[in-house]
Amino acid sequence: MTHEMCFSTSDSGSSIQPATPFEEVLSVAVATTENTCGEIVGVEKVTACLSCRKCCEKIDATDQPGFVECTNSKCHFKQKLTLSKNEWYAQVLFENQDNKCNLVNLTFFEDTITKLAEVNGSSLAIDELTQSSIEAVFYESSNVLVTYDLRTKVVERTELAW
Ligand SMILES: [Zn+2]
Numbered sequence: 816m817t818h819e820m821c822f823s824t825s826d827s828g829s830s831i832q833p834a835t836p837f838e839e840v841l842s843v844a845v846a847t848t849e850n851t852c853g854e855i856v857g858v859e860k861v862t863a864c865l866s867c868r869k870c871c872e873k874i875d876a877t878d879q880p881g882f883v884e885c886t887n888s889k890c891h892f893k894q895k896l897t898l899s900k901n902e903w904y905a906q907v908l909f910e911n912q913d914n915k916c917n918l919v920n921l922t923f924f925e926d927t928i929t930k931l932a933e934v935n936g937s938s939l940a941i942d943e944l945t946q947s948s949i950e951a952v953f954y955e956s957s958n959v960l961v962t963y964d965l966r967t968k969v970v971e972r973t974e975l976a977w
Pocket residue numbers: 867868869870871872885886887890891892
């Protein structure tokens with residue numbers, strides 16, 4: 816839940832003071848993330864995709880020599896292929912510790928892949944990411960605590976489970 820700060824006008828000149836926060840807890844809280852312990856059973860897919868250096872949208876690979884053109888209709892930026900940034904992500908199968916029949920397909924992006932390497936007690940810099948180094952991170956992992964988005968199944972946080 817995000818907290819919004821409320822401001823009210825005050826009599827004492829132009830200073831801004833926060834209003835009294837709402838004390839009542841909202842009765843209908845819809846969970847959007849799941850926080851659970853378990854094991855990464857295996858790696859389904861490790862993929863790199865190009866992203867536009869100007870608008871950060873994903874770019875589909877083309878067979879144009881030397882450059883790629885952004886497919887975002889508002890952008891169409893043409894960038895050097897050699898300077899195009901590869902963005903890695905991995906799809907893995909996760910087994911919930913409390914419910915072993917409950918396998919979930921989770922997606923890790925670069926930030927959570929490198930974080931998981933830290934959780935394993937090693938380190939992996941963003942520029943060291945390759946298909947095999949990423950797979951190794953998942954095979955080395957043991958019990959982990961993950962927080963993932965229930966709708967997109969994207970892992971937002973990972974830490975060591977005790
Ligand atoms: Zn673009």
